[in-house]
Amino acid sequence: MRERILQIVLVLVGSFYSFWGYLLFDDLSHSRWLSEHNDVMPMFLSLNTALGPCLLLAVMQPAQHRLMIFYGALSSLAHASTMTVQSLQAAAHGMRRHDSPQDIVIFAVIGFVLLALFPRKQPRPIGALAQ
Numbered sequence: 001m002r003e004r005i006l007q008i009v010l011v012l013v014g015s016f017y018s019f020w021g022y023l024l025f026d027d028l029s030h031s032r033w034l035s036e037h038n039d040v041m042p043m044f045l046s047l048n049t050a051l052g053p054c055l056l057l058a059v060m061q062p063a064q065h066r067l068m069i070f071y072g073a074l075s076s077l078a079h080a081s082t083m084t085v086q087s088l089q090a091a092a093h094g095m096r097r098h099d100s101p102q103d104i105v106i107f108a109v110i111g112f113v114l115l116a117l118f119p120r121k122q123p124r125p126i127g128a129l130a131q
Contacts, residue, residue: 018052
């Protein structure tokens with residue numbers, strides 16, 4: 001049951017991040033990043049766009065893709081943490097970020113859910129150690 005829930009989460013998160021490919025294409029094709037002086041956004045979108053298909057590939061055999069799932073969890077938590085610090089700094093300067101706090105919560109939930117459902121390490125057969 002736990003593996004099945006993880007597979008559903010991987011499909012949802014992998015699809016969510018894969019959709020960012022559209023956002024990346026839209027951002028680059030309209031040079032929006034240039035007009036908005038935000039050259040970091042396309043780079044950020046490209047990282048999660050690449051993560052999406054990797055998580056989708058992990059759906060069939062999550063236990064064999066533990067590192068990718070772990071990276072997906074940690075990158076989501078790192079993103080939520082970075083956004084939290086940015087939001088706190090903005091608030092300290094009397095500013096408000098437009099993407100907080102809902103994005104912080106979304107990425108924190110993604111990270112914690114992936115960690116909570118992280119597949120257990122599969123024991124290796126005794127013969128596999130000799131190879």
